[in-house]
Ligand SMILES: Nc1nc2c(ncn2[C@@H]2O[C@H](COP(=O)(O)OP(=O)(O)O)[C@@H](O)[C@H]2O)c(=O)[nH]1
């Protein structure tokens with residue numbers, strides 16, 4: 188794939204279409220290095236030199252993330268990056284949330300999956316605009332992909348953007364998308380030691396949703412232990428226990444979303460007339 | 465798989481720098497990787513070869529400079545050395561540690577032509 192920006196001829200697809208190359212590519216593909224006169228090596232005449240660069244490995248992604256963050260700030264948007272293992276209940280949580288809050292404020296969704304646009308379709312059934320990014324072999328969304336998707340979405344000012352990341356507790360921890368918060372979702376079918384096994388993710392998240400709490404009577408999941416582990420990794424992490432099935436705990440989550448949206452709108456010029464619902 | 469993403473990040477930086485600094489072949493890359501950065505050195509070396517194939521860094525050698533982990537213990541109120549991220553304080557057993565060094569993942573230097 189195109190490793191410069193992960194797009195174009197690569198495997199990333201937005202809404203089933205290969206991502207358009209509307210930006211400039213400075214590199215060419217398939218160079219045959221070491222051939223041709225420019226590379227002829229005269230013995231004893233090395234052309235090599237040292238270059239100091241001192242750059243973060245994820246520096247490029249971080250630049251895109253900062254650009255996204257600036258865009259969200261200026262539009263008074265709240266952006267949440269939902270991260271979890273596959274099947275922990277992200278899409279279920281999202282559809283309930285969209286239905287519950289859609290009369291209060293505008294919401295939009297970016298769905299990240301390796302293949303298929305099933306989740307985006309599930310989201311659109313709620314009447315909320317959603318865009319699907321298929322990452323192909325890529326195991327996480329990156330800030331550049333999200334920037335492209337945001338261009339497509341044209342989200343309203345003061346809206347809430349939910350990004351459902353690819354199901355993976357490892358890589359998404361390292362890739363800032365420009366979100367206000369990472370929200371980790373851990374279903375109680377997964378075992379209470381997940382925070383210790385995937386500490387980076389629980390360190391990066393500001394909120395932990397313990398999902399499928401309706402299944403508690405059928406499992407020997409130790410909620411107290413799980414929270415203790417999560418807070419060992421991240422003493423400030425807030426934990427909400429909820430069930431998308433029974434609705435238990437969902438009110439606390441809605442309150443959290445509303446409150447954080449209010450924070451995103453503080454002193455934002457475009458948010459003045461809105462007043463904030 | 466985390467290491468694969470990191471290697472893609474490294475290659476992105478190399479591609480950008482090749483334009484800025486005018487080189488088209490990278491022979492050596494020196495990385496500074498902290499002991500608390502959660503990076504598997506073996507996996508990183510393996511992924512780097514895979515990711516850089518047919519790129520400007522094809523056959524480039526990856527050199528890793530390890531930096532030791534250290535953290536501020538809130539209980540002891542001093543800097544302690546730690547081997548792994550999210551370990552307890554080696555002196556008092558507390559988990560209330562703030563990492564102060566050893567979480568770097570930085571490209572320091574290149575040999576290019
Ligand atoms: N019992 C129970 N099952 C749930 C709950 N939320 C989701 N599920 C089920 O878990 C499976 C995966 O859910 P989904 O939302 O697609 O997970 P995602 O992969 O994280 O998006 C589906 O079969 C859901 O019906 C819940 O709160 N309780």
Ligand SMILES: [Mg+2]
Pocket residue numbers: 277278306351
């Ligand atoms: Mg889903």
Ligand SMILES: [Zn+2]
Pocket residue numbers: 189191192193194195196208212
């Ligand atoms: Zn591209």
Ligand SMILES: [Zn+2]
Pocket residue numbers: 537538539540541553554555556557558
């Ligand atoms: Zn201590």
